[in-house]
Amino acid sequence: MSGRTFSFEFFPPKSEQGAEKLRAVWAELAQVRPAFFSVTFGAGGSTREGTWRTVMEMHRAGLPVAPHISCMGTTRAEVARLLHDYRQAGVKRLVALRGDMPSGAAGGAGDFQYANELVAFIRAEAGDWFHIEVAAYPEYHPQSRSPADDLANFVRKVDAGANSAITQYFYNADAYFRLVDAARAAGCEVPIVPGIMPITNFAQLARFSDACGAEIPRWIRLKLASFGDDRASIQAYGLDVVTELCERLLAASAPGLHFYTMNQARPTLELWRRLGLPR
Ligand code: FAD
Numbered sequence: 001m002s003g004r005t006f007s008f009e010f011f012p013p014k015s016e017q018g019a020e021k022l023r024a025v026w027a028e029l030a031q032v033r034p035a036f037f038s039v040t041f042g043a044g045g046s047t048r049e050g051t052w053r054t055v056m057e058m059h060r061a062g063l064p065v066a067p068h069i070s071c072m073g074t075t076r077a078e079v080a081r082l083l084h085d086y087r088q089a090g091v092k093r094l095v096a097l098r099g100d101m102p103s104g105a106a107g108g109a110g111d112f113q114y115a116n117e118l119v120a121f122i123r124a125e126a127g128d129w130f131h132i133e134v135a136a137y138p139e140y141h142p143q144s145r146s147p148a149d150d151l152a153n154f155v156r157k158v159d160a161g162a163n164s165a166i167t168q169y170f171y172n173a174d175a176y177f178r179l180v181d182a183a184r185a186a187g188c189e190v191p192i193v194p195g196i197m198p199i200t201n202f203a204q205l206a207r208f209s210d211a212c213g214a215e216i217p218r219w220i221r222l223k224l225a226s227f228g229d230d231r232a233s234i235q236a237y238g239l240d241v242v243t244e245l246c247e248r249l250l251a252a253s254a255p256g257l258h259f260y261t262m263n264q265a266r267p268t269l270e271l272w273r274r275l276g277l278p279r
Pocket of ligand 1: 039040041042043068069070095096097098099100113114115116134135136141142143144145149150153156157166167168169195
C-alpha cells in the first residue's frame, strides 16, 4: 500500500452481545490487513475497563491495536499505571487525547489540561516505546480561540513527541489540504492521516457533527435530509460522496486513511473495495 497507513477505529462495546458482534467485525476487517485498529476511550475515562478489555482481546488475537488514552479528569498516577500495563502487554502504539468531560460531570479535576501535556508525560514515562498519534482538526477544534491558536496547539503536541496525527472527520477536502500546508509551513513534518466517517445514518451523523464541530456541507446535508427515512438511498449517496472524498485525498498524497467504523465492517469494506485498495 505504498507506505500509506490505513487504520480502523472501534469503540468498546457495552454488552457481551456487542462484544460478540465486534469480534465478527474485526475478523472481517482484519482480512484487508490494516496497519492498526484503534479503540476509543470514553469521556473522562468512562470506558476505561471496556477499552482495556477490547484492546487486550484484540492484542491476544495477534491484531495490531492502538488504545486511545484521554487525560482529562485523570491523574498522573492513573496514566502511569495504564502505560505500564500496556507496555508490559507489548502494546506499541497509542492515540493520545485530552478528551472531554462526560456531560453532567464537574470539569477541571485531574493532573492534565491539554493533550500536549499527556504526550510529554508518555515520553517521560516510556521513552520511545510507544508510537504516539494525536488528533488534528481540519475545521478547527470547537474550543480553539482562533485558527492560528489551533495550529499552534497542534504543533505543541508534535513538539512534545507525537509521531503522527489522525484528523477529525470532515467532508471538505480543502480544509484538510489547508491544514497540512499550514502544518508544513510551521515546520511540522509528521504524517497527518485523514479521519474518514462513512455516511450511513444521517440523524446520528448530524448529531455528532454538531458536537465535534465537523461540518456537513449544505449540498450534502440537504441531499441526505431529502431522503427522509430511506436508509438505502442515504447509504448509496453517502458511499458516493465519501468514495470521491477519499479518492481526492489519496490522489493528493494523503499518507493513509483512518476509518471511523462505528463498529461496522460493511460500510468501510465497501469504501475499501470502491477505492481499489488491496484485499
Ligand atoms: P487538545 O489538543 O488538548 O486540544 C483541546 C483544545 O484546547 C483545543 O481547542 C486546543 O486548541 C486547545 N489547546 C490545546 N493545547 C492548549 C494549550 N497548551 N493552551 C491553550 N489551549 C490549548 N475523545 C475521547 O474522549 N475519547 C477518544 O477515544 C477520542 N478519540 C479521538 C480520536 C481522534 C482521531 C479525534 C480527532 C478525536 C478523538 N476524541 C476522543 C475527541 C477529543 O478528545 C476531543 O476533540 C477533545 O475535545 C480534544 O482532544 P485533543 O486531544 O485534540 O485536545
